[in-house]
Amino acid sequence: MSYADYDLNPLLLALDLASLGEGALSAGELLKRQRRMFTDHGYEPDHDVAASLTRLGGELAAVLRRDAEDEFIDALSALLDAQDCRPHLTRHDGVASPHLHYAKDGAPLIEWMSSMAVTGLVLYVCRNGRSRLHPCAADGCGRWFADTSRNRSRRYCSGTCASRTTVAAYRARLSPPAAPR
Numbered sequence: 001m002s003y004a005d006y007d008l009n010p011l012l013l014a015l016d017l018a019s020l021g022e023g024a025l026s027a028g029e030l031l032k033r034q035r036r037m038f039t040d041h042g043y044e045p046d047h048d049v050a051a052s053l054t055r056l057g058g059e060l061a062a063v064l065r066r067d068a069e070d071e072f073i074d075a076l077s078a079l080l081d082a083q084d085c086r087p088h089l090t091r092h093d094g095v096a097s098p099h100l101h102y103a104k105d106g107a108p109l110i111e112w113m114s115s116m117a118v119t120g121l122v123l124y125v126c127r128n129g130r131s132r133l134h135p136c137a138a139d140g141c142g143r144w145f146a147d148t149s150r151n152r153s154r155r156y157c158s159g160t161c162a163s164r165t166t167v168a169a170y171r172a173r174l175s176p177p178a179a180p181r
């Protein structure tokens with residue numbers, strides 16, 4: 001993983017958790033998508049943690065759903081306060097580039113994960129604001145993603161969602177409206 005990954009990964013974790021909290025991502029999918037994040041840090045999560053992850057995801061989603069900017073920042077700040085953050089600098093015993101950890105090494109998985117995800121979101125918002133954080137616009141998706149395109153034009157979480165939507169729109173144009181009976 002590069003430095004940029006270490007910088008961005010906590011945000012992506014927060015967004016996956018928010019998607020889980022809103023039912024747009026299953027616990028199994030989240031564990032698969034974030035596998036590297038866990039194994040690189042000595043965690044082997046199983047489905048026993050699903051309920052705790054979903055609760056944490058619900059809290060993150062509730063913050064992201066705040067419309068008013070002031071309320072969003074206040075809610076984010078309150079969520080950060082609720083974490084037991086212990087920032088420290090690590091290189092994973094010399095095998096990785098230096099980066100911040102947000103909980104003590106070996107902390108219980110949920111504690112480690114929530115401090116990482118919440119801090120990741122806070123750091124991102126302080127640098128970039130939240131205008132690039134959206135739920136996917138594709139029907140039946142709704143996963144949270146960060147639009148990193150230069151012109152801020154992405155509406156879908158993935159190429160799959162974008163092409164699925166394009167195909168559906170194309171079919172809708174082709175099929176004539178149902179005749180009145």
Ligand SMILES: [Zn+2]
Pocket residue numbers: 041090092099100101
């Ligand atoms: Zn690390």
Ligand SMILES: [Zn+2]
Pocket residue numbers: 136137138141142143156157158161
């Ligand atoms: Zn999507």
